[in-house]
Amino acid sequence: MRFIHEPSPIAKGMSKSMDYASSGVDIELEGQAVASLISSLGKSTRKTGTFGAPVPVPGGFGGLIEFGEYYLALATDGVGSKLQIASAMNHFESVGIDCMAMNVNDLLCVGAEPIAFVDYVAVPKPDPEFHKQLGASLAEACRLANVTLAGGETASLPDIVNEVDVSGTALGYVRQGEQITGEHIQSDDVLIGLASDGIHSNGFSLVRAVMSEKGFDYGDAIPFERHHHGNPCTSFGDVYLIPTKIYCDPIVQLLESTHAEYGFNRGDIHGLCHVTGGGLTNLLRLHSSYGWVIDTPLAVHPEFDWIQEQGGITDWEMYRTFNMGMGMVLVVSKSASMAVLEWLQERGTTAQIVGRVHDDGKHVTHLPTGSTYDTY
Amino acid sequence: MRFIHEPSPIAKGMSKSMDYASSGVDIELEGQAVASLISSLGKSTRKTGTFGAPVPVPGGFGGLIEFGEYYLALATDGVGSKLQIASAMNHFESVGIDCMAMNVNDLLCVGAEPIAFVDYVAVPKPDPEFHKQLGASLAEACRLANVTLAGGETASLPDIVNEVDVSGTALGYVRQGEQITGEHIQSDDVLIGLASDGIHSNGFSLVRAVMSEKGFDYGDAIPFERHHHGNPCTSFGDVYLIPTKIYCDPIVQLLESTHAEYGFNRGDIHGLCHVTGGGLTNLLRLHSSYGWVIDTPLAVHPEFDWIQEQGGITDWEMYRTFNMGMGMVLVVSKSASMAVLEWLQERGTTAQIVGRVHDDGKHVTHLPTGSTYDTY
Numbered sequence: 193m194r195f196i197h198e199p200s201p202i203a204k205g206m207s208k209s210m211d212y213a214s215s216g217v218d219i220e221l222e223g224q225a226v227a228s229l230i231s232s233l234g235k236s237t238r239k240t241g242t243f244g245a246p247v248p249v250p251g252g253f254g255g256l257i258e259f260g261e262y263y264l265a266l267a268t269d270g271v272g273s274k275l276q277i278a279s280a281m282n283h284f285e286s287v288g289i290d291c292m293a294m295n296v297n298d299l300l301c302v303g304a305e306p307i308a309f310v311d312y313v314a315v316p317k318p319d320p321e322f323h324k325q326l327g328a329s330l331a332e333a334c335r336l337a338n339v340t341l342a343g344g345e346t347a348s349l350p351d352i353v354n355e356v357d358v359s360g361t362a363l364g365y366v367r368q369g370e371q372i373t374g375e376h377i378q379s380d381d382v383l384i385g386l387a388s389d390g391i392h393s394n395g396f397s398l399v400r401a402v403m404s405e406k407g408f409d410y411g412d413a414i415p416f417e418r419h420h421h422g423n424p425c426t427s428f429g430d431v432y433l434i435p436t437k438i439y440c441d442p443i444v445q446l447l448e449s450t451h452a453e454y455g456f457n458r459g460d461i462h463g464l465c466h467v468t469g470g471g472l473t474n475l476l477r478l479h480s481s482y483g484w485v486i487d488t489p490l491a492v493h494p495e496f497d498w499i500q501e502q503g504g505i506t507d508w509e510m511y512r513t514f515n516m517g518m519g520m521v522l523v524v525s526k527s528a529s530m531a532v533l534e535w536l537q538e539r540g541t542t543a544q545i546v547g548r549v550h551d552d553g554k555h556v557t558h559l560p561t562g563s564t565y566d567t568y
Numbered sequence: 569m570r571f572i573h574e575p576s577p578i579a580k581g582m583s584k585s586m587d588y589a590s591s592g593v594d595i596e597l598e599g600q601a602v603a604s605l606i607s608s609l610g611k612s613t614r615k616t617g618t619f620g621a622p623v624p625v626p627g628g629f630g631g632l633i634e635f636g637e638y639y640l641a642l643a644t645d646g647v648g649s650k651l652q653i654a655s656a657m658n659h660f661e662s663v664g665i666d667c668m669a670m671n672v673n674d675l676l677c678v679g680a681e682p683i684a685f686v687d688y689v690a691v692p693k694p695d696p697e698f699h700k701q702l703g704a705s706l707a708e709a710c711r712l713a714n715v716t717l718a719g720g721e722t723a724s725l726p727d728i729v730n731e732v733d734v735s736g737t738a739l740g741y742v743r744q745g746e747q748i749t750g751e752h753i754q755s756d757d758v759l760i761g762l763a764s765d766g767i768h769s770n771g772f773s774l775v776r777a778v779m780s781e782k783g784f785d786y787g788d789a790i791p792f793e794r795h796h797h798g799n800p801c802t803s804f805g806d807v808y809l810i811p812t813k814i815y816c817d818p819i820v821q822l823l824e825s826t827h828a829e830y831g832f833n834r835g836d837i838h839g840l841c842h843v844t845g846g847g848l849t850n851l852l853r854l855h856s857s858y859g860w861v862i863d864t865p866l867a868v869h870p871e872f873d874w875i876q877e878q879g880g881i882t883d884w885e886m887y888r889t890f891n892m893g894m895g896m897v898l899v900v901s902k903s904a905s906m907a908v909l910e911w912l913q914e915r916g917t918t919a920q921i922v923g924r925v926h927d928d929g930k931h932v933t934h935l936p937t938g939s940t941y942d943t944y
Contacts, residue, residue: 218693218694218724221693221694221696222694222722222724224694224696225691225694225695225696225698225699225722226694226699226722227696228696228697228699228700228703229699229700229702229703229706229720229722230703231700231703232699232700232701232702232703232704232706232707233703233706233707233710233717234707234710234711236710236715236716236717237710237711237714237715237716238683238714238715238716243681243683243741244683244684244714244715244716245716246716246718255684255686255716255717255718255719256718257683257684257716257718257739259635259683259741264640264684264739265718266684266686266718266719266737266739267686267719268686268687268688268719268720268721268737269688269721270688270690270721270723270725272723272725273725273727273728275728276727276728305619307614307619307620307633307635308620308631308633308640308642310631310642310643310644310737311644312644312645312646312688312735312737314646314690314729314733314735315601317594317597318594318597318598318600318601318602319601320597320600320601320603320604321604322601323601323602323604323605323608324604324605324607324608325608326605326608327604327605327606327607327608327609328608330605330608330609331608331609331610334609334610334612334613335610335613338613338614338620339612339613339614339620340612340614340620340621340622340631340633341609341612341631342622342631342632342633342641342642343631343642343643343644344605344644345644345645345646345735346598346601346602346605347646347648347733347735348594348598349648349649349733351649351652351730351731352649352651352652352729352730352731352732352733353690353728353729353730353733354727354728354729354730355727355728356728357690357723357725357728357729357733359688359690359721359723359735361642361644361686361688361737363633363640363642363739365619365635
């Protein structure tokens with residue numbers, strides 16, 4: 193990754209500024225590895241016009257394939273190093289929700305409605321208590337996402353994994369012609385941000401590096417106030433394990449064809465962006481040339497401020513690593529934006545207009561901090 | 569697991585008889601863990617008659633969900649401890665095929681045609697050379713299974729995994745009413761066995777235990793003759809890493825509605841069994857009451873004989889751990905069995921009639937060794 197403009201590091205109370213790369217994730221090597229995998233893949237043997245033929249979609253949130261008058265979409269992802277905090281706390285009641293969210297939120301970005309899910313769990317040793325918690329968590333996740341758990345696999349791999357690894361695959365569908373590709377995005381479209389519930393499932397290598405560097409345990413009491421769904425969090429572990437928000441409600445209903453009584457329809461939703469690893473740079477996946485300005489961001493959860501301060505992390509690094517309070521962004525036609533916002537807020541969704549699209553170069557600018565990004 | 573009749577251990581040249589449980593896999597604990605996960609799951613929120621509603625299928629090879637006039641099927645599985653041999657040999661050119669095969673072969677068992685696949689790879693550290701080999705292997709797997717690679721995820725999890733873990737999810741479909749559930753199986757149906765290519769992807773904990781116990785390395789020359797696709801294998805690693813056979817060709821074509829010129833149709837195929845972990849006991853998943861006799865088994869690959877001899881493993885243990893030369897079993901109406909066999913053989917498939925179904929109790933009997941099983 194490279195950048196146009198990086199503000200001076202804001203070293204709040206420590207001399208060494210931490211970043212995602214120094215926390216142990218070699219982004220460049222990962223990019224090379226994925227590139228060498230992709231270069232080995234050829235074209236599909238499934239021909240256009242038949243079941244299973246690939247449908248090119250820019251951005252790559254979810255892979256679409258043909259299925260008669262529909263497209264089917266698959267997304268696969270895991271919970272990543274957040275699992276290590278769950279293991280350290282021996283608390284797995286949110287892990288299934290994290291796994292579900294990472295996948296179904298990606299499907300929503302192509303306009304697909306998630307309908308089914310399968311989980312894959314690799315464990316060093318089977319543990320009925322872990323599986324009970326995971327099962328409860330997957331059941332809750334299926335309810336929240338309105339999907340059927342269509343299968344799953346638990347593999348005991350004592351010599352391959354040290355701790356549990358949890359991943360999954362979600363299946364969704366969208367009627368042909370209704371997929372969201374970003375092609376209708378235009379200059380002056382409005383960005384509506386949907387609040388996140390916390391750190392979700394990205395950036396945990398950096399979180400763990402900060403905790404370790406500063407000598408904190410996950411069970412330690414937090415030095416800030418934090419509630420989740422009305423319940424107070426007491427420890428860092430409590431805060432970090434707040435599950436990733438599943439956006440199926442409200443987005444599936446938002447994408448239903450008509451909301452005439454509110455004055456907008458599905459066609460007014462030009463793009464959706466799941467803010468995952470890469471933070472705001474994910475917006476760059478939505479269009480090949482447009483730029484993005486965030487001028488009035490959603491509130492930042494206090495754990496982000498605390499991590500930034502402890503790690504002496506720059507604003508620039510924070511907004512390209514974490515969701516910073518915004519887990520999903522809708523790109524909406526300007527004329528419909530107030531109507532969409534009203535619809536969302538009436539459903540109890542924490543959302544606000546956070547910025548706009550422009551045609552003045554392909555980069556993302558976070559105005560309050562002056563951070564700018566031109567590479568995902 | 570329990571058993572009706574276990575023949576005396578055949579200790580060929582060593583006093584200690586090895587089995588799958590003693591090789592480090594605690595089957596009972598695994599069963600408890602999976603049971604506690606399943607007990608935590610509730611009913612789907614997707615109602616019968618809508619997209620995504622679950623469709624009950626006995627046996628559980630692949631999970632079906634409703635999708636208009638079709639059912640969609642998902643299967644998820646990993647390569648398991650065979651990966652450790654790939655890692656030891658630093659040879660990953662078959663891993664993608666193993667991963668594909670484990671999933672698409674399961675889909676075939678419910679009568680579904682696989683159309684798409686996604687892979688999930690967890691690595692301690694990204695390695696472009698590994699990813700290149702994996703990519704080539706997945707490309708070949710997609711070609712063999714005639715599916716589209718619709719996505720994938722590579723997770724760098726240095727503190728969770730010691731070695732690479734590779735899993736995947738396959739998507740298939742079947743027209744409603746054409747799913748294969750085993751409900752049409754009847755007494756005197758004929759079992760047609762399809763040859764395996766080798767050990768495939770199950771039983772490797774036991775293989776590894778035998779190799780370690782007897783002090784062999786994977787690079788050591790094999791003391792028996794073995795070819796794969798006409799090429800000679802030289803080392804144990806060569807033999808063990810022979811990829812799992814993908815049965816899409818011929819089974820997808822076999823399940824096309826009519827083969828009038830051969831005198832059978834899709835309705836004559838009453839069941840399909842992917843012989844995975846559990847060996848012959850997998851047959852017990854196909855029906856709630858019928859029994860199974862194997863009287864004329866397919867040829868056993870020499871590596872199975874060698875492992876059995878070195879480990880002093882009983883026949884009973886071998887046939888409930890490995891595929892023993894037969895990777896897939898078709899349950900076919902008696903009247904159509906010769907026609908189906910002829911069709912398979914004309915396509916170059918190594919297949920033979922290996923036994924039959926009976927109504928004399930729910931157990932599997934392997935006549936040549938006298939091994940009997942009543943529990944999957």
